[in-house]
Amino acid sequence: MNQNEAAAPCRTLAIVKPDAVAAGHTGAIVGMIEQNGFAIRAMSMTRLSVAQARAFYAVHAERPFYDSLVEFMTSGPVVVATLERDDAVAAWRRLMGATNPAEAEAGTVRARFGSSIERNSTHGSDSPENAAAEVGFFFSAADLL
Numbered sequence: 001m002n003q004n005e006a007a008a009p010c011r012t013l014a015i016v017k018p019d020a021v022a023a024g025h026t027g028a029i030v031g032m033i034e035q036n037g038f039a040i041r042a043m044s045m046t047r048l049s050v051a052q053a054r055a056f057y058a059v060h061a062e063r064p065f066y067d068s069l070v071e072f073m074t075s076g077p078v079v080v081a082t083l084e085r086d087d088a089v090a091a092w093r094r095l096m097g098a099t100n101p102a103e104a105e106a107g108t109v110r111a112r113f114g115s116s117i118e119r120n121s122t123h124g125s126d127s128p129e130n131a132a133a134e135v136g137f138f139f140s141a142a143d144l145l
């Protein structure tokens with residue numbers, strides 16, 4: 001890339017999970033998102049059905065924690081958001097920190113608000129391809145402002 005050329009902004013999907021919504025951390029997490037240079041292109045609160053949670057985490061269907069994860073993700077409302085920034089997928093995963101909050105770097109969202117490897121406060125897409133699919137899972141083109 002030419003040094004004078006700004007990196008093209010890209011999008012990722014963020015979810016504030018039921019543990020963090022229930023604990024009243026949505027505002028603090030959205031604040032961290034905004035302070036780290038992400039533009040919020042769409043945001044809504046919803047409660048996942050079991051079918052939605054199973055489909056969203058289908059890649060983990062064979063894992064021993066799948067049923068527990070689906071139960072957790074359907075246990076209360078979540079806040080889903082489409083975030084835009086340069087290198088959004090990697091930048092949001094850096095800001096969230098490691099999957100296990102006990103291993104997440106100090107100051108990251110999961111270190112601050114996660115309480116276990118499952119109840120880890122937030123979700124972030126793990127590749128640009130999955131980000132496009134996950135944004136489309138929750139939002140239509142007309143929702144993205």
Ligand code: GDP
Nearest residue numbers: 065068069098099117118119120122123124126
């Ligand atoms: P992520 O991309 O960092 O969210 O991690 P993964 O894609 O590996 O896992 C998806 C989600 O499943 C995590 O965010 C956790 O909520 C949950 N999870 C991951 N690993 C475990 C585990 O070993 N045990 C349990 N109970 N949940 C897990």
